[in-house]
Amino acid sequence: MTETAVATVTIEGERAPRVELLGPSVDLLRRLWDQYGPLMFHQSGGCCDGSSPMCYPAGDFITSDQDVLLGRLDIAAPGGEPQSIDFWMSSEQFAYWSHTYLSVDVVKGRGSGFSVEAPEGVRFIIRSRLMDEAVPFA
Amino acid sequence: MTVYAAPGTPDAKVTFKPRYEHWIGGGWVKPVKGQYFEDISPVNGKPFAEVARGTAEDIEAALDAAHKAAPAWGKTSTTERAAVLNKIADVIDANLELLAVAETWDNGKPIREPLNADLPLAADHFRYFAAAIRAQEGYFAEMDGDMTAYHFHEPLGVVGQIIPWNFPILMAVWKLAPALAAGNAIVLKPAEQTPVSIMVLVELIGDILPPGVLNIVNGFGVEAGKPLASSPRIRKIAFTGETTTGRLILQYASANIIPSTVELGGKSPNLFFKDVADQNDAFYDKAQEGFTLFAFNQGEVCTCPSRALIQKPIYDSFLGDAIERTKLAVQGNPLDTDTQVGAQASNDQLEKILSYIDIGKKEGAKLALGGSRADLGGDLSGGYYVEPTIFEGHNKMRLFQEEIFGPVVAVTSFEDYDDGIAIANDTLYGLGAGVWSRNGNVAYRAGRDIQAGRVWVNNYHAYPAGAAFGGYKSSGIGRENNRLALDHYQQTKNLLVSYSENKLGFF
Numbered sequence: 001m002t003e004t005a006v007a008t009v010t011i012e013g014e015r016a017p018r019v020e021l022l023g024p025s026v027d028l029l030r031r032l033w034d035q036y037g038p039l040m041f042h043q044s045g046g047c048c049d050g051s052s053p054m055c056y057p058a059g060d061f062i063t064s065d066q067d068v069l070l071g072r073l074d075i076a077a078p079g080g081e082p083q084s085i086d087f088w089m090s091s092e093q094f095a096y097w098s099h100t101y102l103s104v105d106v107v108k109g110r111g112s113g114f115s116v117e118a119p120e121g122v123r124f125i126i127r128s129r130l131m132d133e134a135v136p137f138a
Numbered sequence: 139m140t141v142y143a144a145p146g147t148p149d150a151k152v153t154f155k156p157r158y159e160h161w162i163g164g165g166w167v168k169p170v171k172g173q174y175f176e177d178i179s180p181v182n183g184k185p186f187a188e189v190a191r192g193t194a195e196d197i198e199a200a201l202d203a204a205h206k207a208a209p210a211w212g213k214t215s216t217t218e219r220a221a222v223l224n225k226i227a228d229v230i231d232a233n234l235e236l237l238a239v240a241e242t243w244d245n246g247k248p249i250r251e252p253l254n255a256d257l258p259l260a261a262d263h264f265r266y267f268a269a270a271i272r273a274q275e276g277y278f279a280e281m282d283g284d285m286t287a288y289h290f291h292e293p294l295g296v297v298g299q300i301i302p303w304n305f306p307i308l309m310a311v312w313k314l315a316p317a318l319a320a321g322n323a324i325v326l327k328p329a330e331q332t333p334v335s336i337m338v339l340v341e342l343i344g345d346i347l348p349p350g351v352l353n354i355v356n357g358f359g360v361e362a363g364k365p366l367a368s369s370p371r372i373r374k375i376a377f378t379g380e381t382t383t384g385r386l387i388l389q390y391a392s393a394n395i396i397p398s399t400v401e402l403g404g405k406s407p408n409l410f411f412k413d414v415a416d417q418n419d420a421f422y423d424k425a426q427e428g429f430t431l432f433a434f435n436q437g438e439v440c441t442c443p444s445r446a447l448i449q450k451p452i453y454d455s456f457l458g459d460a461i462e463r464t465k466l467a468v469q470g471n472p473l474d475t476d477t478q479v480g481a482q483a484s485n486d487q488l489e490k491i492l493s494y495i496d497i498g499k500k501e502g503a504k505l506a507l508g509g510s511r512a513d514l515g516g517d518l519s520g521g522y523y524v525e526p527t528i529f530e531g532h533n534k535m536r537l538f539q540e541e542i543f544g545p546v547v548a549v550t551s552f553e554d555y556d557d558g559i560a561i562a563n564d565t566l567y568g569l570g571a572g573v574w575s576r577n578g579n580v581a582y583r584a585g586r587d588i589q590a591g592r593v594w595v596n597n598y599h600a601y602p603a604g605a606a607f608g609g610y611k612s613s614g615i616g617r618e619n620n621r622l623a624l625d626h627y628q629q630t631k632n633l634l635v636s637y638s639e640n641k642l643g644f645f
Contacts (some may be wrong), residue, residue, distance in 0.1 A: 042382045045566060046612065047403025047440045048302045048329075050380025051490060051540045061382070062389050090381070092566050092612070096539040100497065109486025110178070111303060111331045113383035114359040114367075118330065119175075119191075123486035128497040128536070 002026045004103075007071025007087060016133045017101075019071045019087050024106040025124065029055070029075045032116050033083055041104070042067070043089040043097075043126070044113065053104055053124045054115040058086070068094045070102070100128040142239050142249055142473040144517075145179075145186060151239040157188040158337045160196055160356065163203035164349025170195035175358075177334050180246030180481040181472050183520030189333040192357030194365035200325040200353035201371045204296040207350030208323035212293040219319055220268035226343045227264040230257055233342055237335070241307055242472045244335040246481030246522065247435055249473050252307075259601055260311040263619070266603035270621040271319035284638035290631040293321035294373035297627060298366045300359075300387070301336070302378045303329035303483050304438040304543075310336050313376050314352065316623035325353045325372070327363050331484045359383070370394050374627065377401070378440070380541075381612055388615075399616025399626050401440065401609060403541045404569030407562035408432075408443035408598065409552075409584060411575040415452040421596075425574045428598045429460040432547035433467050433479050433526040438487070440613075441570030443598055445538055446549045447561055453551040457530075461507050464526050469512055479545060481521045488522040491544030494537065495527060503531030503548065533561050541567070555580065559587045568610030572598045591617070 002023035009017055021029065033039055038058035044050045054061070063069075067088045076083040087104075089097065109123030117124060143149035157174065159166040169190040176185035190196070211219075230237065238252035247256075278288045299313040306328060317324050328336045333356040340354055355362055367375050368390040375398045377387045384400040391398035414425045432443050448456050472480035482488045488511065495509050508527035513519055527546040529537055538548045552558035562571060562584075571590040575581040585593040591608045594600065601607070606620035616626050 044380045044382035045403075046380040046384070046541050047401070048304060048379050048438075048543060049383070050403055051494075051542070052380075052486075054382045054386075056386075061386050093381075096534070096536060096566070100501075100536060107486050107489040109489070110484045111329055112359065112486070113379055114364050114386060116360050118358045119361060123489075125486065125489055125493060127493055128500070130500055 005073050005075055007073045010069045010071050016131065017071055018131070019073070019102045019104070021073050021075065022103055022105045025104045026075050028106050028117060028120070028122065029085065030077075030083070033075065036116055038083070039085050039116070041085060041087040043087070043093065045090070045093050049111050049113045051126070052112065053087070053126055054113055055117055055124060056114065057116070063088050066091050070094075099131055101131045103127040140475045141471065142235070144473060145239065145243050151235045152243070152338060154187045154240070154334065154338070158190060158334055158356070160190045160192060160200065161337065161340050161344065161352070161354040162196070162200045163206070163353065164344065167199065169193065170199070175330070177244065178484070179243050180483050180522045181243060182517055183485070183522065186243065187334050189356045192327070192355040192362035196355050196357070197325065197362060197365040197369065200355050201296060201369060203350035203353050204323035204325050205371065207348055208293070208295050211323055211348060211351045212295070212321040214321065216271045216274070219321060220272045222346055223264040223268035223315060223319060225346045227261040227268070229342050229346070230261040230264070230339070237307065237339060239473065240335040240338040242480070244332045245303065245306055246472055246483050248477040248480040250475050250477070251435060253475070256305055256308040259603070260308050263311050263315050263603045267315040267319040267624075270624060274621070274624060285634065285636050288633040288635065290633065291320070291624070291628045292631045294627055294629055295322060296372055297322045297324055297374040297376065298369065298372040299324055299326045300363050300367065300375070300377045300379065301326060301328050303331040304435060304440070306332035306335045307339055309378055312618045316618070317627045318347075318351070320624050320627035322627050323351050325355060325366055327355055327357065327366055330356070330358050368393070372396065374398065376626070384614065397626070400614040401569070401616070401618065402612060402614040403440045404567035404590070404609065404613050405445060405539060405541050405565045406441050406443050406567075406570035406572070406590065407445045407447050407565070407588070408572035409558050409562055409574065410446070410448045410452070410456060411558070411577070411580055412449040412451045413576045414574050415456055416576060421576065424596070426460055426463045428572060428574060429547075430464050430467065431599050433464065433545040434599055436480055436482050436524070437545040438483060438543050439599070441592065441599070442541070442543070443570070443572050444542065444547055445533070446547050447552050447558055448549065449558065450551045450553055457506070457549060461528060464507055464528060467526050469523060469525070470514060471518060479526060481523050482544060483522070485522055487543065488524060491524050491542055491546065494540070494542045494544070494546065498529050498531070498535065498537040498548070501531065501535045501537060503529040503535055503537050506530055506549070533564055539565060555584070559584060563589050566612045569613035570594070
């Protein structure tokens with residue numbers, strides 16, 4: 001079974017990672033990478049397919065100063081060339097999410113905005129737990 | 139009580155085709171790449187029809203058809219277009235049960251909703267815009283005695299529309315009616331979770347519209363939605379969905395310098411001021427129902443009243459009554475007219491709701507009711523059912539800040555007016571809100587102070603055509619369900635006419 005990939009720390013002044021890919025996500029992302037090339041995540045809020053991580057070809061979604069890079073995830077197999085995936089969230093959403101640690105999982109599913117995994121009949125989903133270091137609701 | 143026969147059984151009101159192609163140029167067109175995907179009914183978790191899996195090639199074909207049709211359609215008189223819209227409305231009325239069963243089977247919603255809300259509203263919506271376009275007038279202004287500025291409404295041409303899955307027909311109609319009334323040709327992409335009911339509708343209304351005026355391409359967002367939204371061949375893109383895709387669509391629109399209207403959801407507060415409980419009367423009963431409406435359409439509504447804010451003095455009693463009220467909600471077979479809570483629209487939606495119930499518990503919210511997947515047994519065992527769920531907590535919890543899109547309400551208390559408004563507005567979103575008070579002054583002020591595009595005062599979840607609907611803040615841009623929507627589908631042509639023989643005198 002593929003191991004969980006834990007993100008590097010990308011937020012200045014922080015020590016603990018904030019996001020990880022569970023094994024099934026790593027496997028799926030490797031296949032999607034073969035198909036689409038380098039990838040990125042942007043965590044969605046709001047309606048319908050929202051509150052889910054959206055996966056796009058890297059650069060397809062233009063991030064800005066209004067976004068936070070939560071971490072950088074490497075899906076490369078051991079010994080392979082790095083395959084780095086940035087995980088983004090809007091700053092305003094991060095203000096309400098910062099106390100939680102995010103694990104990207106995969107479930108059977110159908111729709112997902114323009115996220116690249118949908119045609120595979122699966123959907124990325126966020127599982128959450130409280131951060132060890134962050135103070136909730138500070 | 140009526141239990142409608144399930145599609146595929148002898149007495150069913152609707153017989154689905156085994157396969158639905160694209161609707162392009164007034165006929166059924168196979169996908170260029172020959173691929174299909176299965177449509178799964180959330181009622182039982184089983185596939186029931188195949189649907190064309192559209193790609194950029196199919197979008198191009200639909201755009202070809204739309205561009206061919208747009209010039210003539212844009213020149214039709216408003217009288218003719220209004221007549222077309224009225225005919226469509228009549229067909230919806232005449233096929234109410236057939237469309238309702240199709241909608242319930244595709245989406246999972248209890249059939250009393252399409253029978254009494256989605257479809258009557260859809261028909262009325264066409265009639266509203268038939269009336270609105272006929273009543274719309276251009277305007278002119280006299281610049282001076284010799285010069286007049288005439289302003290004409292002109293259609294944009296060909297527009298793209300991407301539709302959500304929570305009200306597959308009604309949300310399509312919210313976009314179709316103003317666009318058609320204004321004289322545009324359309325390429326529409328339904329949601330991949332609910333691709334079929336809209337095709338059942340187009341089977342019925344397809345020959346009312348000239349070929350190519352309405353084109354429907356099904357498929358996945360990345361394969362069909364993206365080529366539509368990013369096409370330089372549309373003059374506008376309309377979208378209902380969520381924030382990240384909304385931003386992406388606005389980025390595509392900016393690349394093509396076209397307008398975009400986006401409706402991106404919410405986390406709507408529902409405020410109950412203490413005087414609501416002054417008497418145990420019909421109004422109190424109405425307010426209790428107003429709380430329980432979080433479970434309407436399984437919570438899969440952009441304006442789901444998913445944050446209930448109850449003033450402190452009545453918090454315990456009002457919530458206690460509301461919990462008892464919610465326990466009475468009948469969850470069951472969506473085809474049974476007595477069922478009040480049906481199935482979530484898809485497996486991933488079910489999983490997401492359960493993940494939020496999980497994080498709510500981890501954040502320390504108190505579970506007051508529900509909190510689990512419901513197994514309804516028998517044929518429905520594989521369906522996607524969630525118990526109506528009530529949590530108590532505080533507004534900084536993610537449970538209070540994210541649209542779960544399920545039958546889950548997060549409840550908290552507020553001290554006084556200012557505290558209530560502050561909590562109500564402490565959110566990224568501003569689509570809907572509810573205010574309940576017997577004091578008209580309080581209700582009015584609260585309605586004005588809440589930063590949301592639609593504030594229901596002493597009612598909730600009414601969507602009459604004519605009442606403008608749209609978001610403040612991160613809930614989006616634009617207004618639907620009102621004649622304002624015509625503006626989103628029209629250009630303004632200014633004809634500046636001189637009636638003077640005298641030259642300007644500059645040269």
